[in-house]
Amino acid sequence: MAEHTVIFTDNHSDKYAFSESLLQGNPPEALSGLRSLSGALFSNARIADFIEEEARHQRSDLQPQPDRELRTYSSGERKKALLAYLLQQQPDFLILDDPFDNLDREYRESLSGQLEELARTTLLIQLASRPSDVLPCMVHRAFLEGQNLVGFPTYEPEIPSGPRITGSIPPPPGPLPELPETLVDFRDVSVAYSGRTIVRNIDWRIRRGEFWELRGPNGSGKTTLISLITGDNPKAYGQELYLFGTRKGSGESVWDIKEHIGYFTPAMADRFRGYHSVENMLISGLTDSVGLYQQPGDLQLSLARQWIGLLGMEQEREVLFRDLTEGQQRLVFCARAMIKHPPLLILDEPTAALDEPSAFLVVSLIRKMAAESRTAVVFVSHRPEPGLHPEKTLFLESGQGGSRGRIA
Numbered sequence: 001m002a003e004h005t006v007i008f009t010d011n012h013s014d015k016y017a018f019s020e021s022l023l024q025g026n027p028p029e030a031l032s033g034l035r036s037l038s039g040a041l042f043s044n045a046r047i048a049d050f051i052e053e054e055a056r057h058q059r060s061d062l063q064p065q066p067d068r069e070l071r072t073y074s075s076g077e078r079k080k081a082l083l084a085y086l087l088q089q090q091p092d093f094l095i096l097d098d099p100f101d102n103l104d105r106e107y108r109e110s111l112s113g114q115l116e117e118l119a120r121t122t123l124l125i126q127l128a129s130r131p132s133d134v135l136p137c138m139v140h141r142a143f144l145e146g147q148n149l150v151g152f153p154t155y156e157p158e159i160p161s162g163p164r165i166t167g168s169i170p171p172p173p174g175p176l177p178e179l180p181e182t183l184v185d186f187r188d189v190s191v192a193y194s195g196r197t198i199v200r201n202i203d204w205r206i207r208r209g210e211f212w213e214l215r216g217p218n219g220s221g222k223t224t225l226i227s228l229i230t231g232d233n234p235k236a237y238g239q240e241l242y243l244f245g246t247r248k249g250s251g252e253s254v255w256d257i258k259e260h261i262g263y264f265t266p267a268m269a270d271r272f273r274g275y276h277s278v279e280n281m282l283i284s285g286l287t288d289s290v291g292l293y294q295q296p297g298d299l300q301l302s303l304a305r306q307w308i309g310l311l312g313m314e315q316e317r318e319v320l321f322r323d324l325t326e327g328q329q330r331l332v333f334c335a336r337a338m339i340k341h342p343p344l345l346i347l348d349e350p351t352a353a354l355d356e357p358s359a360f361l362v363v364s365l366i367r368k369m370a371a372e373s374r375t376a377v378v379f380v381s382h383r384p385e386p387g388l389h390p391e392k393t394l395f396l397e398s399g400q401g402g403s404r405g406r407i408a
């Protein structure tokens with residue numbers, strides 16, 4: 001009989017193929033007990049699939065409330081909804097792919113309690129990129145090397161020390177745009193949905209070249225604030241909010257704003273099918289499209305190659321994006337958002353679900369960009385990120401009547 005098993009992963013682990021093999025009844029010998037059982041997958045990628053389905057068809061099967069889109073829920077709320085949805089199907093086993101990623105302490109504790117309870121009736125297979133995430137109920141341990149399970153049932157993970165990015169940030173493709181010193185200016189901004197205030201009286205000024213962290217628990221309003229900047233949120237209108245020197249809602253187009261912003265969140269990589277080479281992915285960061293439809297110029301090629309050199313990915317230059325490890329994909333997406341040296345770079349939980357060495361590599365790339373360019377960087381996270389050392393942090397502190405901001 002199979003027991004609760006934690007499978008440690010790193011960025012070379014093929015979690016996708018492995019999970020599929022379990023769900024399709026072809027487990028490796030060590031987990032042969034799963035062969036005739038029905039399984040379900042709890043992962044960020046599944047949530048991303050539902051959101052994509054919703055974007056295409058205005059609805060998906062995962063819709064906690066009929067009149068509200070899944071994409072508008074916070075990460076913690078989405079995970080709760082996915083778990084409830086999967087449990088309705090009464091699976092014999094549940095694959096938990098980094099279940100605690102993107103969750104703050106409160107949600108972690110509540111989910112962890114729920115999973116421990118579930119472990120009494122349902123077999124759990126946890127995929128863990130961070131040893132500190134392992135659920136106490138786990139009986140067996142193994143490591144996923146590529147698609148193969150090794151070290152079963154007593155694998156002990158090592159705590160590795162991480163490599164870092166060395167070398168310098170390549171130059172921008174051309175002169176930087178003339179912009180005012182203050183790029184973003186929130187003046188006493190409050191946002192409410194259906195009468196419930198989410199953030200209250202936010203004052204936040206981001207100046208050229210500053211390195212910010214935006215930190216707060218799940219549901220505190222981080223994504224809401226960011227979407228006011230990136231132009232995706234109608235609540236921005238009527239606020240006293242200035243972007244790149246222009247008051248929001250004074251006739252600027254979303255494209256005027258987007259032109260000055262580099263943005264990355266891991267859901268972009270989850271959704272992206274990835275039939276482009278690393279080199280083309282980077283060049284596409286200069287042309288504002290995913291993929292490439294024209295022959296790149298010499299300058300574009302040269303810059304892309306300099307970035308590839310910085311990332312230490314010369315061997316992967318022609319490799320298709322989909323064939324990279326998850327850590328490499330994140331690095332490429334971050335570099336793609338940086339290559340133009342946008343005046344403002346927003347990275348929304350860029351290290352979620354990465355193993356520690358890869359998270360460290362992504363953080364060291366971001367620090368380098370913040371230190372060596374005129375780009376203002378905003379790193380969004382719900383927990384302190386080891387090694388980040390931002391210059392300033394805006395903490396969103398949940399409270400009665402919405403989150404308030406505290407700058408430190």
Ligand SMILES: Nc1ncnc2c1ncn2[C@@H]1O[C@H](COP(=O)(O)OP(=O)(O)OP(=O)(O)O)[C@@H](O)[C@H]1O
Pocket residue numbers: 068072073074075076077102193194198216217218219220221222223224225382
């Ligand atoms: N369109 C909407 N309608 C109703 N409520 C919304 C909408 N968009 C966001 N909310 C609510 O606002 C709150 C803040 O959400 P937001 O996604 O900004 O939080 P967050 O800090 O980014 O959380 P997380 O770290 O989990 O992503 C949540 O309770 C969310 O459910």
